[in-house]
Amino acid sequence: MLRTASLRKAPLAGRRSAKKAPELTRDKLIDAAGHVFAERGFRATTIREICKRAGANVAAVNYTFGDKMGLYTEVLRHSVRAAKTATMNAALDSSLSPEDTIRGVIRARLMSMCREERPDWHIRLVMHECSQPTGAMQRVVDEGMRPIYDRMKAAVGRVIGLPPDHETTRLSVNSIVGQILFYTFSRPVLAHLQPELKLTPNQLDRIADHIADFSLAYLKKVGQGKSHG
Amino acid sequence: MLRTASLRKAPLAGRRSAKKAPELTRDKLIDAAGHVFAERGFRATTIREICKRAGANVAAVNYTFGDKMGLYTEVLRHSVRAAKTATMNAALDSSLSPEDTIRGVIRARLMSMCREERPDWHIRLVMHECSQPTGAMQRVVDEGMRPIYDRMKAAVGRVIGLPPDHETTRLSVNSIVGQILFYTFSRPVLAHLQPELKLTPNQLDRIADHIADFSLAYLKKVGQGKSHG
DNA sequence: GACACATTCAAACATCTGTTTTAAACATGT
DNA sequence: ACATGTTTAAAACAGATGTTTGAATGTGTC
Numbered sequence: 001m002l003r004t005a006s007l008r009k010a011p012l013a014g015r016r017s018a019k020k021a022p023e024l025t026r027d028k029l030i031d032a033a034g035h036v037f038a039e040r041g042f043r044a045t046t047i048r049e050i051c052k053r054a055g056a057n058v059a060a061v062n063y064t065f066g067d068k069m070g071l072y073t074e075v076l077r078h079s080v081r082a083a084k085t086a087t088m089n090a091a092l093d094s095s096l097s098p099e100d101t102i103r104g105v106i107r108a109r110l111m112s113m114c115r116e117e118r119p120d121w122h123i124r125l126v127m128h129e130c131s132q133p134t135g136a137m138q139r140v141v142d143e144g145m146r147p148i149y150d151r152m153k154a155a156v157g158r159v160i161g162l163p164p165d166h167e168t169t170r171l172s173v174n175s176i177v178g179q180i181l182f183y184t185f186s187r188p189v190l191a192h193l194q195p196e197l198k199l200t201p202n203q204l205d206r207i208a209d210h211i212a213d214f215s216l217a218y219l220k221k222v223g224q225g226k227s228h229g
Numbered sequence: 230m231l232r233t234a235s236l237r238k239a240p241l242a243g244r245r246s247a248k249k250a251p252e253l254t255r256d257k258l259i260d261a262a263g264h265v266f267a268e269r270g271f272r273a274t275t276i277r278e279i280c281k282r283a284g285a286n287v288a289a290v291n292y293t294f295g296d297k298m299g300l301y302t303e304v305l306r307h308s309v310r311a312a313k314t315a316t317m318n319a320a321l322d323s324s325l326s327p328e329d330t331i332r333g334v335i336r337a338r339l340m341s342m343c344r345e346e347r348p349d350w351h352i353r354l355v356m357h358e359c360s361q362p363t364g365a366m367q368r369v370v371d372e373g374m375r376p377i378y379d380r381m382k383a384a385v386g387r388v389i390g391l392p393p394d395h396e397t398t399r400l401s402v403n404s405i406v407g408q409i410l411f412y413t414f415s416r417p418v419l420a421h422l423q424p425e426l427k428l429t430p431n432q433l434d435r436i437a438d439h440i441a442d443f444s445l446a447y448l449k450k451v452g453q454g455k456s457h458g
Numbered sequence: 459g460a461c462a463c464a465t466t467c468a469a470a471c472a473t474c475t476g477t478t479t480t481a482a483a484c485a486t487g488t
Numbered sequence: 489a490c491a492t493g494t495t496t497a498a499a500a501c502a503g504a505t506g507t508t509t510g511a512a513t514g515t516g517t518c
Contacts (some may be wrong), residue, residue, distance in 0.1 A: 025495085044272055044361060046475060057497055062477060064495095130417050131360035132273060141421040149422050170423060171439040175408045178415070182407025185414045188359050192370040193378050194399060210400040218446035254465085275505060286467050291507060293465095 026064050028054040033061075033075050038121040041128030042072055042136075073136055076125060080144040083122035087111060092148070098155035099216060102176065105152060106215075107208040109180050114201050123184050130185070149173065159219040161226035172219060179211045255293050257283040262290075262304050267350040270357030271301055302365055305354060309373040312351035316340060321377070327384035328445060331405065334381060335444075336437040338409050343430050352413050359414070378402065388448040390455035401448060408440045 032053035036045045047061045047068055054060070065071040091104025113120045122144060129137040152173045153164040162169050183190065183199065190197060197203070261283035265274045276290045276297055283289070294300040320333025342349045351373060358366040381402045382393040391398050412419065412428065419426060426432070 041360060047477090048475075058476090059478080059497075060495090068476065126418065127414075128360055130415055131270060131357055133417050137417060138421060141418055145418065146422060167435075168439070170426075171436060172443065174411060174419070175440060175443045178408040178411025179404045180407075181415060182403060182410060185356075186359055186407070186410060188362050188366055189355065189370055189374065190403070192367060193375060197399075206396075207400060210397070211404060214401065214404045214447045215443075217450050218443045221446050221450075276507085277505075286465095287506090288467075288508080289465090297506065 025054070025056050025060055029056060029060060029064060029071065030075055030078055033071050034079065034118060034121050037072060037075055037128070038079075038118075038124040041132055042068075042134050043132055069134075069136075072134070073139075075121075076136055076140055079118075079122040079125055080140060082118060083112070083144055085112060088148070092151050098158040101151065101155040102159070102215065102219075103208075103212040105148060106176065106180060106211050107205075110183065110204045110208045110211075111201070113184060113199060114204055120184065123181070127181075127185050149177070152176065156219060159216070160222040162222075168222070172215070175218075176211070176215045179214065183207065254283070254285050254289055258285060258289060258293060258300065259304055259307055262300050263308065263347060263350050266301060266304055266357070267308075267347075267353040270361055271297075271363050272361060298363075298365075301363070302368075304350075305365055305369055308347075308351040308354055309369060311347060312341070312373055314341060317377070321380050327387040330380065330384040331388070331444065331448075332437075332441045334377060335405065335409060335440050336434075339412065339433045339437045339440075340430070342413060342428060343433055349413065352410070356410075356414050378406070381405065385448060388445070389451040391451075397451070401444070404447075405440070405444045408443065412436065 029050065033045070033050045036050050036053065048058055050071070051058050051060055061068065061071050065074060085108060088105070088108040091101060091108045093101075096104065109123075112123070126137075126140060126145070129140065150164075153169055156172050156176070157164040157166065157169045160169065160172065183204075187199075258279065262274070262279045265279050265282065277287055279300070280287050280289055290297065290300050294303060314337060317334070317337040320330060320337045322330075325333065338352075341352070355366075355369060355374070358369065379393070382398055385401050385405070386393040386395065386398045389398065389401065412433075416428075
């Protein structure tokens, strides 16, 4: 008989061999919570909606994860893992040229917006964290975004002929990332300013090409200036 | 004796001649609400916090503005007006060259982030609307962002030698706006990825220059290609 | 000063929401 | 079959929050 949510742990997260029902509700809860958290953010999401969606009882969340935040961190953990798609991993391959790395990362990030299953949970969770931080952001950034960010700094630095931590390199990476995130973070604004812009796979492909062309124009120009001077 | 919040109007919004106290609490409420709404968004903001900050009673909001949403729309109205700074208006001057227009808009938008009073309410409210839309967004976008967006389309179109509504023009404007909003929307992420980046006026000035250089590299390249072909 | 009105205030109300409780259902090993 | 530990279910609890109420206080007019 367990007492308070803050003191008790989620029940026996370790050994689960013969049981299967608990695994099922646990997974159903994480899946349902991912949908709702990604759509509404941590605060605006109610445990009751998650449980209804998962076909579970209201007490299931507190029983399985201790409290709402426990479920949230679990969802974040899954979302970070799911964000490491095959496409993104291929783009991060260190044998690629810097230009191809940049193009690949841009494309992988944009393409994740039109996935069928779990469309873009990760980046939408980050968006809500930016709007209303919860303290869970540090881990999301460290595990989900920093590797890509560092890889981009290296690639951009090589194109422009400057160290990865030079101010121009960092600002350029920010410019690229900003262009990408715009289509997720500012989607409602975009929907009003350009109602005709549908984010179909085809269109996202064109957008990815544009962002890469737009960015490489500057990077190559600076790079040529450096190599000539 | 007024009945329901949905039916009654804010009391006598028209003639206020001799009264001053009502005006004062009204303004204090809008000012306090601007702070809290810009920081936390509509939903996470409590009427009690606004009233405490304004030194008013809990019932003041419902009495003066009907309900929470009434106060919110009033805050949005003020914020849209405050976003039309002298700097931004100067940048939108139609006698400027397209390059100067682009540089000016970028700089004006970034500089509003380090204002002493009401620092960047407008764009932070838009951010929260993007994360959790409330239905008030349409007016904010139409009145606060579309004029700038259209002006940018015209300027960018002139530099690259394409119509304002060409796909390349629109995507390029998106790229510029995305770079700008990144420093507001993704500030928490940025704080973790680049802890050393302080958004002082000096630094924002450098960022504005970078974004303009970064963008104009592509625009001019496309423009030259067009004029030669 | 008395009246009518607008405004303020403290308290209460109704609802929502995270959490806890209590008991029943279930599974498992002996 | 029994005992034991685990999972589910319904209800209740406690706190927060938007809103309303009704009295009290101010404010201007006659």
